[in-house]
Amino acid sequence: MSIYKPEGMMIDTLSNRQAFRSLSCLQEAFTQGKILESRAVVCDSEHNLIVDMGCCRGIIPRVEGALGIAQGATRDIAIISKVNKPVCYKITGFSTHPDGAPCPILSRRLVQEECTREYIMKLTPGDIIDAKVTHLEAFGCFVDIGCGIASLIPIDAISISRISHPRDRFRPSQEIKVVVKSLEENGRVSLTHKELLGTWEENASLFSAGETVAGIVRSVEDYGIFVELTPNLAGLAEPRDDVAIGQHASVYIKSLIPEKMKAKLIIVDCFDAQYQNTPVNYFIAEGHLSRWQYSPPCADRIIETIFD
Template sequence: MPENKMYLPEGLRPRAPLTPALLRDAQDHNTILEAPVIRCDAERTLHVSLGPMEGLIPRTEAISPWIGGADRDIALLSLVGKPVCFAVSSLAADGKGAPRALLSRRAVQERAITQFMETLEPGTVLTCRVTHMESFGAFLDIGCGVVAMLPIERISVSRIPHPAARFRTGQKILAAVLSVDRENRRFTMTHRELLGTWMENASYFSPGETVQGIVRSIRDYGAFVELAPNLSGLADLKDDVAEGDRVSVYIRSIRPEHMKIKLQIIQRLTPAVYPVPLRYQITDGTLEHWVYSPPCYEKPPVATDFTALGL
C-alpha cells in the first residue's frame, strides 16, 4: 500500500455521517475528517457541510502559510465545492444556541508535512490526486492538501504536449517522490517509472498484430505512435495523419536490442478519448533503481537511480 495511507489526498478519504458524537470523538482523538466546503464568506471563513451542525474553518486555519499562494484569496475561494480535510478544534454553540464546530485544516496539513518530511524519501510511492495542470506539469495533492509538482517530462516516457493528454483534474493516480526540498518543504514527483519498463510494455504486443495508437510527434523520417504511455513505435509518414490523431497500426517488428518497434499506419480512427487508461506495474513500496531499457539494449541503459537523488 502506498506510504501516505494515513494522510490521504483530499477527496479520497472514506466519509462517514458526521454526527455530533463522531465530531466529539474526533476532537478527543485528534482524528482527521473530511467534508465539502459549501461557501466562503466575506471574512474568508470556510463553511463546511457537517449535516445538522455548522462547521467553520477561519481563514487563518484554512491553509498553512508555507504552502505557495496561501496568502492569496484565490487559494481559499478555489476550495468552495470541494472536499477538505480537517481536525475538530472545538464544539460549542453560536449566539443563537445552535451547535457549531470550529475546524482546522491547517493543523492537519502541519501534521502531514511533518510526517512526510520525516519519512518520505526519493522513490517512495504515494497515492495522489491531480489538483490542476499547466503546460509544464501537473500539481498533485500528496496528502491533506499538501501539493507537489510533477514535471511534464516525468509523466511518461512517451512525450505528450500537455498533462491533460494523460490526466484529468481530480483523477486519482500513483506517483513516486523524485526529490525532497527540506528547506522549503517541497516535493517533486515522478510518474513514468510506475508505468513499467520497455519490456513490460512491449510484452502486451506481438509482430503481425494491428492495434490502436496515438500519433505523438511527426518528423521528416516518420511518425512516432504511442502504443502505451511508456511505449512508442516509429511508422512511415502518411499524408492525412497529424499529431494527436488516433490511428490503427500494424506491428511489423519488435526489436529489444535497439529498443525499437516498427509500425505501419493503417488508417485514422475517431478522435482519441482522454485521458488514456493507465496500467501501473509498480503500486507501492520504495524504488531504488529503475531501468527502463531491456537488458540486451546495445546502448547505455535508460534508468533512474533514486538512491543518488537522495544525496
C-alpha cells in the first residue's frame, strides 16, 4: 500500500499525531526524513504558508509550496488555496520566530517530488488508486492522487450514466477510488472512474421487473426520458411534458433486456428534491484492471475498456 496518500488522509493517523507531541518529536521526524501532515492556517503577503504543528508553527516558503512554483509553471493559487486545509511536508531545518519561538522550515515541494518519483511514475494503466476530490468543473473532476498532485477525471469517464456536471456525482473533499487510464510523457496521469461502478449485469441484478424504485432524471429527449437507477445503469421511460433534468422520480420497471442493455421504465411520479448524493458503491475497489467489459456476453455490441 502506498504511503503517498492524497492530502488529508494522513492527518489523523497515530504516527502523524505523535510527531507533533513535542519539539523533540519534530526533531526526530526531521532526522528520519518523515512525511508529516497538518493544517495550513495562514498564507502571508509573500505567499509563504504558515502551518499549525501543535507545539509550534512552521513555515513553508513560497518556492517550497508546490512543484513548479519556482519555475513559474504553477500559479500561486496552488498555495493560497491550501489555507485551512491539510498539507503534507518534510522538515528541512529549524529557525526561530521574531519572538524567539522555534520555527520549523518545511517543504511541500520535496514531498511532491518524492511522490512523483517513487509512486506516480511507477503507476501503470489499470492500477486502482486512492484519490480525493479537490474541485469540480463542467468538464470534469479534479482530484489529488498523492501529496497534493492533481489529476483529472473527464466528465464522460465518471460513470456510464451521463451527468450534466460532476457535482451530480461528487463533492469537494470526497475520498474516492480511480483507475489509471494512461501516463503521459509530461508526467500527467489520465484517470477514469466508471469501470469501478459495475457492469450492466452487476447493476441490473440489483433490480427486478415489476419493482417500483427510485431514480434521477438525467436526460429528456423527444423520444423518451432517461432515468438513472444507478451511476452505471439508466433506463428509458416514455415522454412526458412535466419532467425536468435533475428531478427525482419513482419508476416502475417494465423489463430488463440484457442483449440490448436496456431497462424499460414507466415514471410513476417525478418531483424536485435536495437529497444528498449516496455513497459510491464500488464493485471493484483495489488491485489492477487489464480489461473491463460493461456489456453482457449476449449483448449486440461490446462496450469495454482495455488498459494493458
